[in-house]
Amino acid sequence: MSESKPIDKNTETQEVQTDADQGSKARQLLGMKGAAAGETSIWKIRLQLMKPITWIPLIWGVVCGAASSGGYTWTLENVLKSAACMLLAGPILAGYTQTLNEYYDREIDAVNEPYRPIPSGAIPLPQVITQIIVLLVAGIALAFALDQWAGNEFPTILTIAIMGVFIAYIYSAPPLKLKQNGWLGGYALGASYIAFPWCTGHALFGELNWRVVVITVIYSIAGLGIAIVNDFKSVEGDKQFGLKSLPVMFGVNTAAWICVLMIDLFQGAIAGYLVYIHENLYASILVLLVIPQIVFQDMYFLRDPLKNDVKYQASAQPFLVLGMLVAGIAMGHAGI
Numbered sequence: 001m002s003e004s005k006p007i008d009k010n011t012e013t014q015e016v017q018t019d020a021d022q023g024s025k026a027r028q029l030l031g032m033k034g035a036a037a038g039e040t041s042i043w044k045i046r047l048q049l050m051k052p053i054t055w056i057p058l059i060w061g062v063v064c065g066a067a068s069s070g071g072y073t074w075t076l077e078n079v080l081k082s083a084a085c086m087l088l089a090g091p092i093l094a095g096y097t098q099t100l101n102e103y104y105d106r107e108i109d110a111v112n113e114p115y116r117p118i119p120s121g122a123i124p125l126p127q128v129i130t131q132i133i134v135l136l137v138a139g140i141a142l143a144f145a146l147d148q149w150a151g152n153e154f155p156t157i158l159t160i161a162i163m164g165v166f167i168a169y170i171y172s173a174p175p176l177k178l179k180q181n182g183w184l185g186g187y188a189l190g191a192s193y194i195a196f197p198w199c200t201g202h203a204l205f206g207e208l209n210w211r212v213v214v215i216t217v218i219y220s221i222a223g224l225g226i227a228i229v230n231d232f233k234s235v236e237g238d239k240q241f242g243l244k245s246l247p248v249m250f251g252v253n254t255a256a257w258i259c260v261l262m263i264d265l266f267q268g269a270i271a272g273y274l275v276y277i278h279e280n281l282y283a284s285i286l287v288l289l290v291i292p293q294i295v296f297q298d299m300y301f302l303r304d305p306l307k308n309d310v311k312y313q314a315s316a317q318p319f320l321v322l323g324m325l326v327a328g329i330a331m332g333h334a335g336i
Contacts, residue, residue, distance in 0.1 A: 055090030065201020190223025
């Protein structure tokens with residue numbers, strides 16, 4: 001009978017610690033909370049400033065816009081156009097927005113997230129300013145090039161990019177600093193995540209019209225609910241610096257209810273619109289996608305929004321973004 005080997009508890013502890021360190025480094029690189037300072041690579045630090053985790057909704061918005069245009073076909077040229085547009089919306093302009101926000105929020109981050117690159121001293125401020133300028137110039141240049149590539153008589157994509165850059169600035173920078181107001185700041189963020197990339201993707205493959213703009217503006221109100229989720233981790237710092245985020249204004253529990261109602265009700269409004277334009281199948285699919293969102297909202301977010309915000313985002317938001325694509329396909333099918 002073979003003897004069982006004794007368990008080396010020190011080895012197990014070291015393995016757990018290594019896994020935890022790797023997870024912390026990954027979270028820091030993606031721009032998520034719960035990270036730890038200590039990164040020394042300047043390029044990884046620059047990437048942290050740009051918060052890659054926030055690029056995903058904007059990249060997806062471009063996909064939804066291409067779908068709603070009704071003009072996307074699977075050719076090599078269109079794939080390359082889409083990739084360039086995703087680069088514009090995500091790494092470049094979202095990266096610009098996040099770096100700008102990090103610069104103006106450095107004092108608040110010193111309280112809420114001291115491990116971030118600027119408050120931790122990992123990168124000097126002049127280098128941060130240089131990064132902001134480079135991303136801004138690259139974004140404007142690429143937007144202009146995409147208009148030329150798409151053959152747009154009016155520079156629609158460039159106009160949207162300039163609007164997005166302006167909104168990003170007044171969101172983060174004084175004297176307006178829209179993020180000081182929970183409603184205005186939340187909606188500005190929602191529009192940046194949904195309306196701007198969606199309209200950009202649509203303009204790349206079709207003609208942007210007022211109906212598409214209105215639908216994306218409505219969807220951006222649902223995006224306001226997503227933006228509120230990000231405010232829960234910053235309540236203490238926001239209070240200290242006088243920022244009126246919705247969790248600060250209404251309290252954590254009430255703000256959590258506002259968040260989920262914004263997401264669910266305005267998706268319901270979009271489903272109603274799809275019924276109005278006789279896209280009943282897509283409307284039904286959208287409603288079915290809202291149901292698991294509600295389940296995860298009850299399981300995680302409404303019960304403890306401070307503890308479960310990341311878990312809720314990971315479980316519920318995939319259904320929201322799939323619903324956006326369903327709406328986009330329906331609009332393209334209807335010739336909106």
